[in-house]
Amino acid sequence: MNxxxxxxxxxLLGSVPFAILVSRLFGLADPxxxxxxxxxATNVLRSGSKAAALLTLVGDCLKGAAAVWAAQALGFSAEEAALAGLAAFFGHVFSLFLxxxxxxxxxxALGVLLGIDPWLAFICLFVWLATAVLTRYSSAAALAAAVSAPLAGYVLLGAPALVAILLLMAAVLVWRHAANIRRLLAGTEGRIGGKSG
Structure with missing residues (x-):
């Protein structure tokens, strides 16, 4: 396969908007x-439906992992499989359907890490969970995990191309959280589990 x-x-796989599809399935408002x-998933959780949020989380995670696993199964190199994961990540962030x-x-991104190396995903998930428990801010947890990904990737994998992919993903994640960073600094960021007004 080319x-x-x-x-x-x-x-295209990454572009599938699970949050919207799941919300429709559960009869919830468009997130x-x-x-x-x-x-x-975090915003779907604000609807009050933990089941919908969990299903969204799993679906979004599997998009990234499936892209990497499929590339590996088709015989692509580790770097090419990671690029497939990056493409799925970009599909989610810049969805063709939205x-x-x-x-x-x-x-x-967590799914991509899982596909690349389960230990890498575990480390970043631990960072996310620890930060989320301590702060109750999903955005702060996401930023901490994003920063930890290329660092952990450098230690575990060492391959410059893979670390570069992780750095790019982390940079996009931080950029996408620019508004959250401003709200965190202003003390107006919503906490995990908080419902929308």
Whole structure:
């Protein structure tokens, strides 16, 4: 399979907006219309439905992991498989089905890490959970996990190309959280589990 075709397929997979599909399935409002307006699991949680949020989280995570696993199964190199994961991540963040305005990519990035190396995903998930428990801010947890990913990748994997992919993903995650950073600094950021007004 041609690498460009693989990346295009991974991007389309990543573009599937699970937050919106799951919300419709559960009869909930479009997550873009409340809370942070982000079509992701944390914002779906603000609807009050933990089941919908969990299903969204799993779906978004699996998009990233499936892209990497499929590339590996097709015989692509570790670097090419990671690029497929990156394409799925970009699909989520810049979804073709949402006029290139998707979610922030945290769960999909975790899935990509899981596909690349389960230990890498475990370390970043631990960082996310520890930060979330301590602060109750999903955005702060996401930022901490994003920063930890390339550092952990350098220690575990060492491959410059893979670390570069992780750095790019981390940079996009931080950029996508720019508004959250401003709200964190202002003390107005919503906490995990808080319902929208």
């Amino acid at each position: 690498l460009l075709l693989l990346l295009a397929a991974a991007y 873009r219309q409340y809370g942070s307006g982000n079509p992701g 006029r290139f305005n998707g979610g922030k990519g945290v769960a999909t």
